[in-house]
Structures are given as C-alpha cells and as structure tokens.
Amino acid sequence: DGGITQSPKYLFRKEGQNVTLSCEQNLNHDAMYWYRQDPGQGLRLIYYSQIVNDFQKGDIAEGYSVSREKKESFPLTVTSAQKNPTAFYLCASSAQPIYGYTFGSGTRLTVV
Amino acid sequence: AQTVTQSQPEMSVQEAETVTLSCTYDTSENNYYLFWYKQPPSRQMILVIRQEAYKQQNATENRFSVNFQKAAKSFSLKISDSQLGDTAMYFCAFMKLNNNDMRFGAGTRLTVKP
Numbered sequence: 753d754g755g756i757t758q759s760p761k762y763l764f765r766k767e768g769q770n771v772t773l774s775c776e777q778n779l780n781h782d783a784m785y786w787y788r789q790d791p792g793q794g795l796r797l798i799y800y801s802q803i804v805n806d807f808q809k810g811d812i813a814e815g816y817s818v819s820r821e822k823k824e825s826f827p828l829t830v831t832s833a834q835k836n837p838t839a840f841y842l843c844a845s846s847a848q849p850i851y852g853y854t855f856g857s858g859t860r861l862t863v864v
Numbered sequence: 865a866q867t868v869t870q871s872q873p874e875m876s877v878q879e880a881e882t883v884t885l886s887c888t889y890d891t892s893e894n895n896y897y898l899f900w901y902k903q904p905p906s907r908q909m910i911l912v913i914r915q916e917a918y919k920q921q922n923a924t925e926n927r928f929s930v931n932f933q934k935a936a937k938s939f940s941l942k943i944s945d946s947q948l949g950d951t952a953m954y955f956c957a958f959m960k961l962n963n964n965d966m967r968f969g970a971g972t973r974l975t976v977k978p
Contacts, residue, residue, distance in 0.1 A: 783964060792873070794955060794968040802964060810965070842909065849964055850897050850916075855909035 756856035775843035784826035870969035887956030
C-alpha cells in the first residue's frame with residue numbers, strides 16, 4: 753500500500769542531544785513537509801521540500817535541520833538548539849499541493 | 865501572512881444529528897484553496913473536503929459539506945447524520961495559489977455522543 757511512514761512512533765531524548773525523525777513515502781510525491789503540532793496551536797510548518805536536494809524554511813525552522821537526498825525520504829533532525837522540542841511531529845507529502853497533503857501517523861518526541 | 869481562526873475549541877453532537885464547525889480566514893488573495901482535515905485519536909490527519917475559491921458552488925463529500933462565503937472569508941464544515949466515528953479534531957486550512965505553505969487553524973475537538 754502506498755503511504756507515508758514515520759518512525760519511531762514515540763521518541764525520548766535527553767536535553768542537549770540531537771535526534772532524527774524518519775519520514776519515508778512511496779507515493780512518488782515530489783513535495784514533502786514537516787509540521788509541528790502543539791496543543792491549542794494547530795500545525796506549524798518547520799521545513800518543506802519541493803524537489804530532491806532543495807528545501808525551504810517554514811515559520812519555526814530554528815533548531816531544526818532537514819535533508820532531501822532521495823525523493824522518498826525527508827528526515828528531520830531536532831538539534832540541541834531547539835529550546836522546547838517536546839511536541840508531536842507530522843510529516844506530509846503531496847503530488848499537487850492544491851489537492852491537499854497526505855500525512856504520516858506522526859512521531860511524539862519527549863525531552864526528558 | 866494568512867491566518868486561520870477556528871473559534872470553537874470544543875463541540876459535541878448527538879449521534880445522527882447535524883453539526884457545523886466554523887472557520888474564518890484572513891487574506892488579500894483572490895485565488896486560494898481551503899481544506900478541512902480530520903485527526904482521529906490515531907492522530908493521522910485525513911483530508912475531509914477541499915474548496916477552490918474561484919468556485920462559487922459549495923463542495924460536498926457524502927455527509928460532509930461546506931458553506932463557503934468568500935466575501936465574509938468564512939468556510940464552515942457541516943457534518944450531517946453524525947456518527948461515532950466522526951469523533952476527532954477537525955482542522956481548517958488555507959493555501960494560496962501556487963504555494964507550498966498550508967496554514968492551519970488551532971482545531972475544533974468534536975465529540976459525537978451515543
């Protein structure tokens with residue numbers, strides 16, 4: 753079945769450590785996105801990529817980094833510079849954004 | 865920047881009844897797209913319905929329909945014959961034409977009661 757796979761589902765990180773969230777899609781979509789979801793704030797865009805080896809910052813890119821070496825993969829690294837990383841992270845992809853996005857099932861990151 | 869406002873943090877409805885979720889947005893654009901997404905307890909976002917701003921006809925998908933009022937910048941979602949499986953967070957979203965920046969509202973938590 754085609755879709756987006758995010759792993760792991762739950763992730764715990766110690767303060768000061770970097771951690772990488774995985775996002776893989778087999779939908780042959782060109783565009784991929786990372787969103788952060790906090791209670792009462794909806795979804796906020798972290799980074800997006802329209803094509804391999806290219807990506808743009810969203811509203812809250814500080815403390816995060818991404819790469820897009822393959823069309824299928826768009827990993828997100830949460831660095832130690834991110835001051836409040838505990839959140840739910842959603843990855844999405846799209847063939848044509850005007851028709852909406854397909855989302856993964858998310859990763860819950862908790863800093864301990 | 866475009867903003868999306870959902871003024872109802874929580875709502876509830878009896879099974880089989882109809883409920884309307886509100887959404888307003890702010891933009892100076894004339895062409896854009898609007899979406900409603902559902903996030904059930906599994907937390908995977910699912911596209912419910914979309915509307916193109918240049919179309920005056922309201923979009924409909926089975927029990928889900930929208931009331932799109934372009935001049936008022938309003939985009940409400942009506943769920944008819946509510947089912948227990950409709951219990952979820954619902955997010956309204958806005959996207960400009962030729963843009964990869966989809967803006968989401970804060971969401972409305974809908975509970976369908978038996």
